[in-house]
Amino acid sequence: xxxxxxxxxxxxxxxxxxxxxxxxxxxxxxxxxxxxxxxxxxxxxxxxxxxxxxxxxxxxxxxxxxxxxxxxxxxxxxxxxxxxxxxxxxxxxxxxxxxxxxxxxxxxxxxxxxxxxxxxxxxxxxxxxxxxxxxxxxxxxxxxxxxxxxxxxxxxxxxxxxxxxxxxxxxxxxxxxxxxxxxxxxxxxxxxxxxxxxxxxx
Numbered sequence: 796x797x798x799x800x801x802x803x804x805x806x807x808x809x810x811x812x813x814x815x816x817x818x819x820x821x822x823x824x825x826x827x828x829x830x831x832x833x834x835x836x837x838x839x840x841x842x843x844x845x846x847x848x849x850x851x852x853x854x855x856x857x858x859x860x861x862x863x864x865x866x867x868x869x870x871x872x873x874x875x876x877x878x879x880x881x882x883x884x885x886x887x888x889x890x891x892x893x894x895x896x897x898x899x900x901x902x903x904x905x906x907x908x909x910x911x912x913x914x915x916x917x918x919x920x921x922x923x924x925x926x927x928x929x930x931x932x933x934x935x936x937x938x939x940x941x942x943x944x945x946x947x948x949x950x951x952x953x954x955x956x957x958x959x960x961x962x963x964x965x966x967x968x969x970x971x972x973x974x975x976x977x978x979x980x981x982x983x984x985x986x987x988x989x990x991x992x993x994x995x996x997x
Contacts, residue, residue, distance in 0.1 A: 820834050820970070821967070824962035824963045824965070824966045825962075825963055827845075828845075828958045828961070828962035829841040829842065829843070829844025829962060831962060831965075832966060832969065835969050837969055840965065840969075844958070844965075847958060851951050852951075854951040854954075855948050855952060857944075858945065858947035858948030858951060859948045862942070862945035862948065863941075865938075865940045865941035865944065866941045868937055869889075869934050869937035869938050869941065872930070872933070872934050872937065873892060873923070876926050876930040876931075876934070877923040877924060877926070877931070877934070878922075878924055879892065879923035880920050882920075888915075888921070889938055890938070892923055892931075893931060893934050893938050896924070896928060896931060897925065898915060898917070898921060898923055901914075902915065
């Protein structure tokens with residue numbers, strides 16, 4: 796998320812330095828898509844941006860949390876059924892753990908393929924031995940689900956960035972077309988009536 800906010804800040808700084816007009820509405824759109832449109836009076840457009848923004852944040856938060864839940868589950872599952880210490884292990888080790896029933900089988904396979912640099916040294920905490928292949932497959936399925944939901948979250952981050960760029964240029968479009976809407980109520984005591992004047996300027 797730090798990279799995401801840094802990207803927003805840099806993008807806003809670079810673009811607004813080259814664009815004429817009200818910088819306030821552009822900044823609002825980079826912070827929250829639809830905010831700039833709301834300021835310019837385009838409420839319907841703003842609401843559409845707000846809805847999409849909320850959906851993207853739900854995908855991001857849901858994807859991240861679900862990924863973490865699956866990661867926590869498969870870590871505990873491996874320690875229980877593969878007699879392995881998962882502390883400090885990288886993701887490549889997790890992948891290998893899901894593909895081989897034991898460290899010996901993994902190292903023997905790498906030896907036959909002449910990939911000796913990929914072997915794990917014994918006695919350094921990389922030992923594992925699955926109690927059965929079915930549990931190894933269950934573990935690998937949980938790992939894949941965790942990775943998939945994490946990927947959804949990354950896609951959502953890309954969507955959030957793109958959404959801000961779209962809102963940014965939408966505000967520029969609204970400003971350049973001089974879009975303006977005003978609603979003026981008028982009371983007429985003589986006829987005991989009220990009239991609403993709606994004016995649109997482009």
